[in-house]
Amino acid sequence: MTVTDRWQDGAPYERYVGRWSRLVAERFVDSLDAERGIRWLDVGCGTGALTAAAIERWSPSSILGVDPSEGFLAAARERPGIAGRAEARFVVGDAQHLPVPDDAVDVVVSGLVLNFVPDAAAAVAEFTRVAAPGGLVAAYVWDYADGMRMLRTFWDAAASVDPAASELDEGRRFPTCRPEPLRELWSGSPGMDADSVRVEPVEIDTVFSDFDDLWAPFLGGQGPAPTYLASVTDATREAIRDRMRQSVAPATRSDGSIAMRARTWAVIGRLG
Ligand SMILES: C[S@@+](CC[C@H](N)C(=O)[O-])C[C@H]1O[C@@H](n2cnc3c(N)ncnc32)[C@H](O)[C@@H]1O
Numbered sequence: 001m002t003v004t005d006r007w008q009d010g011a012p013y014e015r016y017v018g019r020w021s022r023l024v025a026e027r028f029v030d031s032l033d034a035e036r037g038i039r040w041l042d043v044g045c046g047t048g049a050l051t052a053a054a055i056e057r058w059s060p061s062s063i064l065g066v067d068p069s070e071g072f073l074a075a076a077r078e079r080p081g082i083a084g085r086a087e088a089r090f091v092v093g094d095a096q097h098l099p100v101p102d103d104a105v106d107v108v109v110s111g112l113v114l115n116f117v118p119d120a121a122a123a124v125a126e127f128t129r130v131a132a133p134g135g136l137v138a139a140y141v142w143d144y145a146d147g148m149r150m151l152r153t154f155w156d157a158a159a160s161v162d163p164a165a166s167e168l169d170e171g172r173r174f175p176t177c178r179p180e181p182l183r184e185l186w187s188g189s190p191g192m193d194a195d196s197v198r199v200e201p202v203e204i205d206t207v208f209s210d211f212d213d214l215w216a217p218f219l220g221g222q223g224p225a226p227t228y229l230a231s232v233t234d235a236t237r238e239a240i241r242d243r244m245r246q247s248v249a250p251a252t253r254s255d256g257s258i259a260m261r262a263r264t265w266a267v268i269g270r271l272g
Helices: 010-031 049-058 070-078 120-130 149-161 163-168 179-187 211-219 224-229 234-247
Strands: 039-043 062-067 088-092 105-111 131-142 198-208 258-270
Touching: 010 049, 010 070, 010 105, 010 131, 010 198, 010 211, 010 258, 039 049, 039 120, 049 062, 049 105, 062 070, 070 088, 105 120, 120 131, 120 179, 131 179, 149 163, 149 224, 149 234, 149 258, 163 224, 179 198, 179 258, 198 211, 211 224, 211 234, 211 258
Parallel strands: 039 062, 039 105, 062 088, 105 131
Antiparallel strands: 131 258, 198 258
């Protein structure tokens, strides 16, 4: 089975993962050893969660968002905290061939993107090419295999109903999203000071008001799991929903809300 990951429409993405990626972005930028008033690049900026968090926390002198999806960039330009900010610009582009000159920025960040890039090492080489000497290069990805409980629960439910879904399981598809592969990617990238590289978890609580608040965003068609779900029959979709409802029962509180943890792995390094 092949399913293409779709990234086009900002509104359903926001309801699905965007609302959580904002929380991760805020925590991640807080953990960075950056300074105010310097030049930032956000690769795979999507609807602008990380760009907005960087502006709020670090007041960059400039911040450029690059993403292949014009639909997501349109949402980023309108995002509260970004709209009307002269220092923020957005251009269509690919992480593997950044439309940015050498040594042009002081900080390169990329949130929840690397696993979607066909050649992650080429992307990291681009990050180090465009960062100035001494620049900070940092990224994070969901821990699909384990700690991102919302997606882990979904793929486990899907595979138990439809064995073909297991080959689309992001925990299996994205082996880069573990500490050691991330460390290797950073340490092996040209110009990186290997001693500066650290990998650490950035975790948030994902709290859903009820089961529908967890399930309905999976029907929005943006991202791997919703794209898969749009490709199956109604009966399969309903069986996955019912299986997922059973499996989140232990995490359901007396008011019906469902609390899960979501972990990303962040990798951070400096150029020599
Ligand atoms: C899960 S979203 C993350 C968006 C945003 N950074 C955030 O934290 O909400 C993944 C993003 O990666 C982008 N993307 C996919 N392939 C890419 C590539 N080759 N180069 C750059 N961005 C890419 C998608 O368009 C999408 O915006």
